[in-house]
Amino acid sequence: MTSIPCEPATRPAAPVVLLVDDQRVNLILLRGLLSPDYHLLEADSGAQALALAAADPRPDLILLDIMMPDMDGYEVLRRLRAQPATCEIPVIFVTAMTEENDERVGLTLGAVDYLTKPLRSPILLARVRTQLELKQGRDELQLRNDSLEVAVQQRTQSLSEALAHQRELNQRLEQAQLQLLQSEKMASLGQFAAGVAHEINNPISFVRSNLGTLKTYFEDVMAVVQAGDAVCRQAGAGPAGAAVADYQRLCQDKDLPYLREDLVQVLDESREGLDRVSRIVADLKNFSRFGREDWAWVDLHEGLHATLRLMAGQRPPGCEVQLDLAPELPLVKCIAPQMHQVFMNLLTNAVQAMQGRGCIRIATRRLDESRVELRFEDSGPGIAAEHLGRIFDPFFTTQAVGQGMGLGLSISWGIVHRHAGQLTAHNREQGGACFVLQLPLDPQASSAAPSSRVGLGAPVLLPTEGIS
Ligand SMILES: Nc1ncnc2c1ncn2[C@@H]1O[C@H](COP(=O)(O)OP(=O)(O)O)[C@@H](O)[C@H]1O
Ligand SMILES: [Mg+2]
Known part of the structure; x- marks a missing residue:
């Protein structure tokens, strides 16, 4: 086998044609015809042909003899088609066989053309050129397809990035609108709560003050009742005996000692209740300071x-x-x-x-x-x-x-x-x-300083639940 050497990484300028024939004389003949225009690789067996076809520089076309010892041309073609690296290389069968059936087998296996020996040089050159031009056309198409695919991928990528960005913006917008809606709702709720708190504070303070006065009055009244009690006891069964008896019965019926004790307690409890109302109002006011940051x-x-x-x-x-x-x-x-x-x-x-x-x-x-x-x-x-x-x-x-x-x-x-x-x-x-x-403890001092921006992760928002 002979090969015209070439750097594996650099592709020859001329199209690369692999000649495969076990007859040295045939190889010489083909070389004579094709070497002026093409970069030639030569193999004198099927195994060598397969090795060269898969190596660099990859052939653009293979002229393949059918009748060879060890591995015939059909088998070589089958193996070429089975390998991803070589399956696209066009193959022209060159053979002395003339049976139509052989042509059919060759073409069925995927040969692109069929030349019979003895070769006529114009036909050989024309067919080789045609196949190489077709191959070049296919390669260019493939290249364009590839770059088109890359361009489509890039475009799809940038479109999906733009879409994701758009989605994020929409989400932020939605969140901002939501926050606006919520803060408006809460601002009016807050105003309402603050108003109610203010209105409630007024009656609370006069009820509290009245309760204090009531307690003092009650003590005074009780002092008067106690004094009357003492007078009644001294009066005994004197001239006002019947009235005294009525008075004492009334005191007993109404359980005066219990009233005295319980009324103070009732007043104290009412005061406690008022204190609780005041605390709730204060909490409400606290909560209602919406909008204030x-x-x-x-x-x-x-x-x-x-x-x-x-x-x-x-x-x-x-x-x-x-x-x-x-x-x-x-x-x-x-x-x-x-x-x-x-x-x-x-x-x-x-x-x-x-x-x-x-x-x-x-x-x-x-x-x-x-x-x-x-x-x-x-x-x-x-x-x-x-x-x-x-x-x-x-x-x-x-x-x-x-x-x-x-x-x-x-x-x-x-x-x-x-x-x-x-x-x-x-x-x-x-x-x-x-x-x-x-x-x-101090968000402003922490590395993740708080944001004042309105958007995702930074709502300026207030209760949705709870206060209503
Ligand atoms: N403590 C919890 N236990 C179980 N599920 C919870 C609890 N807190 C929140 N969730 C789930 O999270 C969801 C969202 O809560 P939230 O944002 O407060 O909205 P909402 O209370 O209006 O449903 C609730 O519907 C519930 O499914
Ligand atoms: Mg909830």
Whole structure:
């Protein structure tokens, strides 16, 4: 076998033609005809032909003899077609066989043409040129297809990136609209709450003052009654005996000693009730400071207590709350009404999940030098595994239509992120859900400084649940 050498990496300028024939004289003849125009490779057996066809430079065309010892041309062609590296190379059979049947077999196997010996040079050259031109055309087409495919892929990629970007923008827009809607709703709710609180404060203060006066008057009245009692006892069965007897009977019927004792208690209890109303009004006012975004150092325990007091009315009697509060939890810099809103949303969800029966445990602790952690655990059914990844999505809810908007957690998540904190959820081993809220003591000093931007992860939002 002879091969005109060539650098494997650099392709010859002329088309590469592989000549395969076991007869040396045939190879010489073909070489004489084709070498002026083509880069030739030569093989004198099927095995060598297969090796050269798969090596560099890859032939553009193979002239293949059929009758060869060891491996005939048909087998060589079959093997060429079986290999991805060689299956596309066009093959022209060159043979002394003239049987039409042989031509048919060759062409069926995938030969592109069939030349019979003795070869006539113009026909040989014309057919070789035609096949090479066809091959070149196919290669160019393939190249264009490839680059078109790359271009299509790039375009598809950039389109899908643009689409993803668009989707994100839409989502942000939706979130911003939602927040706007919510803050408007909460602003008016807040105004309403503040108005109600103001109106209630007035009667509270005069009822409180009247209760004080009532207690003093009552003591005076009792002093008078006691004095009358003493006079009656001295008068005994004198001239006013009948009136005295009536008076004493009346005192007995009305159980005067009991009245004296109980009335003071009733007045004290009423005062206590009023104090409670005042506290609720104060909490309400606190909550209603929506729109105001005061960052302040806040005692989260006080916030938790205030939230629980506000929720007391909504909490069914079968719903117990356990507090496991760290003795000296440091103050946290936050926007208090927003943080209260997070507490309220988490607690409302827990109460709803437990359907009014069970236990909520709130535990707080200092996590490290710069962070605190609050855990809200409940004994409800927990969160279905397939929902765990979605509960913080806006509008995700498993509640019946009209009962839940699916905003509580997404808004809470946004608030917590605005405070450079983290809000996560998992199911407890013993059943029930656990929401873990981690907050930096000073979000503005933490590496993930809070954002004032309105958008995903930074809602400026207020209660969706709880106060209404
Ligand atoms: N403590 C919890 N236990 C079980 N599931 C919960 C709990 N908290 C939230 N979820 C799930 O997360 C969903 C979304 O909650 P949320 O955003 O507050 O919206 P909503 O309360 O309006 O449904 C709820 O519908 C519920 O499926
Ligand atoms: Mg909710």
